[in-house]
Amino acid sequence: MQSTDKSTFAARADGSRRAHSLRLVNLVKKYGALSAVDNVSLDIARGEFLTLLGPSGSGKTTLLMMLAGFVMPTSGHIEVDDQDVTHLPPERRNFGMVFQGYALFPHMTVADNIAYPLKVRSVAKDEIARRVAWAMSLVRLGGFGERYPRQLSGGQQQRVAIARALVFDPLVVLFDEPLGALDRKLRAEVQAEFKTLHQELGTTFVYVTHDQEEALSMSDRIAIVDGGHIIQAGRPDELYERPRTRFVANFLGTSNCFAGKVAGRDGEAIVIDVAGARIRHRGAAAEDCAAGRDVAFALRPEKLKLAPAAREDLNSVRGTIADVTYLGANLHVSVETEALGRLAVTMPAWSEGGTPVAGAETWVSWPSNATVVLADEVAA
Secondary structure, eight states: OOOHHHHEEEHHHIIOOOOOOOEEEEEEETTEEEEEEEEEEEEEEETTTEEOOOOOSSSSSHHHHHHSSSSSSSEEEEETTEEETTSSSSHTTTEEEEEEHHHOTSOOOHHHHHHHHHTTTTTOOHHHHHHHHHHHHHOOOTTTTTOOOOOGGGHHHHHHHHHHHTOOSSSSEEEEEETTTTTTHHHHHHHHHHHHHHHHHHEEEEEEEEEEHHHHOSSEEEEEEETTTEEEEOOOOHHSSSSSSHHHHHHOOOOEEEEEEEEEEEETTTEEEEEEEEEEOSSSSSSOOOOOOOOEEEOOGGEEESSSSSOOTTTEEEEEEEEEEEOOOOOEEEEEEEEEEEEEEHHHHHHHEEEOOOEEEEEEEEEETTTTEEGOOOOO
C-alpha cells in the first residue's frame, strides 16, 4: 500500500496517478447466526466502475462497509493491488467515500469541506488551494467555495461530497447509494456526471445501489447481490440479455418466465412444451438441453409483438388484452394467454397499427432467439 504522507500525495497529484485493483476473497460477515455476507469472492479491475446491485437487505452495503474498513469481516480478506488491507482502519486505506446523506460539515464552507481530507493529511496550504480549485472545477462548482451546505441544492451538496472524496487522489472511491435523496430528473443528470467523471479520472469506482437503471446506465460491470451472495456478475448488456436465474431476470428489468419440458429439436432450435404450447428456442444453452429435460426460460417484454394473426416464422400464442398502461414513450400491455398465463408486453406508445384496447383478441409473437434459457434452473 502507498502511504498518504505529503511527499507521496504531491508526487501522485502531479500526474503519476494510476488506477488500483481490488480483490474480495471468501468474505464472510456473520451477526450471530445470520450471515449478512456468505463466502463472497470478486475481482475488481484497475479503473473499473463496478456496481453492487441488489434489494434491501441483500448484503451489498455490508460488502461496501467491509471494503471501506468500517465493518470487519468474520473471515476472508480484502486486497488492494495484491496487498492485504483487511485489518487496516478506514483512515489508512486511502479510499474516498460518498454517502447517501452527503455527510458534509454544516459549519464549514464548501471549500473547507472539500479541503478537509487534505488538512488531516498535513498537505501544504498552497497545494490544498490548488487541489480544492481543481476538485471544484471537476464537479462544476467553481465560484461556490464560500457558500455553506445549507445554501446549496441537494444536487450541489452531492457534488461537494464527490469533490471531497476525490480531492486527495484516493486509491479507490466507494459510493453508498449516493443518489437516493435526489429526485428522478436530477438523479439522471448526476448519473451522467458520474460516468463522465469516471471516464476523465480513470479511478476505480465501487458503487452500491438498488436502482437497476442507475446500475445499467453507469457501470462497466454489475455484481447482482442477494442473500449475502453474488448471484451473477458481468457487463450490463450480458446480465440483461443473458440472465442465469429467475431472480436476475426479474430484478434487472422485467421478464416473462416459464417452465416446460424439451420435446425435441427443430434444426438448430430446441422445441419446448409449455402447457401444450410448442415454443422454439434457438441460441445459448440450446445445445445443452436434451429431449425430456425440464427447462426454464425468460422472455423480455420489449421483444414481444402484438398482431391480429399468428406468424408462421415466429413463436405465437393467442391471448386477450387484459390491461393497457400508458407510460409516455411506451405502453405496458398485459395479455392473458391460455398456454403461458399473463404476458407482459412493452411497445412504443405511438404505432401505425393503433393503440391496443383491453378486451381485444390478439396474438403475441416473438423470434426463437429472443428467449433465454435460465441455465441455473435447467434440470438434469
